Amino acid sequence: MDNIEELMKQVPELVAVYGLKIILALVIFFVGKYFSGVAKKITERLLNNRKVDKTVSTFVANMAWAVVFTFTVIATLGQVGIQTASLVAVLGAAGLAVGLALQGSLSNFAAGVLLVMFRPCRVGDYIEAGGVAGIVDEITIFATRLKSPDNKVITVPNSSIMNGSIVNYSMMDKRRLDLTIGVSYDADIRKTKQLLCDILESNDKVLKDPAYTVGLAALGDSSVNFVVRPWVNAADYWPTHFELMEQIKLALDENGIGIPYPQMDVHIKEMPAK
Incomplete structure (x- = not known):
């Protein structure tokens, strides 16, 4: 008490x-x-x-x-x-x-901060990085989410992106198409070159500036190879690619210019009788 x-x-x-x-x-x-x-x-x-x-x-x-x-x-x-x-x-x-x-997570976090600070890629860009390619859908603190052209979702750790090369296909407003067209050795070279130039001139998606390039690149094993390099707006890259390939094939067929394929000639010699 x-x-x-x-x-x-x-x-x-x-x-x-x-x-x-x-x-x-x-x-x-x-x-x-x-x-x-x-x-x-x-x-x-x-x-x-x-x-x-x-x-x-x-x-x-x-x-x-x-x-x-x-x-x-x-x-x-x-x-x-x-x-x-x-x-x-x-x-x-x-x-x-x-x-x-959590060293790995902290590394991804630091890489994520660098990604959004230096902006080598942004949401909506098509890139190749970390061994994969796709459209950047979201950049989070620890990982970057990409969407592949066939609509797959690819999640890549930020450190994998920052520790390697980043190829950004969307950053510039213009891109160059690199096409290789092989024709037969029997084809008229001057006529073929002029035909390719006419196709590029007639396509409204091909830019006038910078100017396109058409030249004889190589005398291959089975074909004479031309390089066709027009400049297009980045958004028109694939539509123009498909259009030009179709137009070139149709034009070559109409003008009788062959597109060879690899061939192998086999000569069999008769063995002498004993």
Whole structure:
């Protein structure tokens, strides 16, 4: 009973001492939480104004919120009387352990940030990277999602893209078609070249500037090979490719110019009688 009475006598003193600390801790917590949201909104707005990719702006804004909120929690615990120095040390050790365990993920994260900062490719570009090719559908923090021409979804780790060559077919507004046309050795070379030039001149998708190139490239084993290199708008690349191949084949047939295929002549010698 004496202990209980003594404890009851200390209650007002405890409330006076720790009640104020708890109230201040709650104030720190809610004010810090509010400013965490403010920091997130301001960071996201600043990055969006600088036209930073939405993926990066959202991630960095969330990181800003997490940093401010973490300091808020530490300050709240310190106000209550909990020793935060040891807590910070534990969190640091845990962060190091998690970082070592997630080296690959952190590498992908860093590569993702570099992708959206330097922008070697953007959403909608057709690229070759990481051993695959496709249209960039989404660049996330850890991976890039591509759509192949036959509508397959390919997810590639960002580090695989950044650690290799990136071929972007959509970045430039003009592209050059590289066609090789083989004709028979019996064909009239001048007539064939003029025919190819006429086809390019008549196609409205072929650009006048830069000028196209038609030239005799090689005397092959079975054919005389011409290179046909017109420039087209990037969006017209494949339609023009298909059109020109069809037009060239029809024109060569109409003018009696043969397109040879690989042949092998076999000579059989009669063995002399014994």
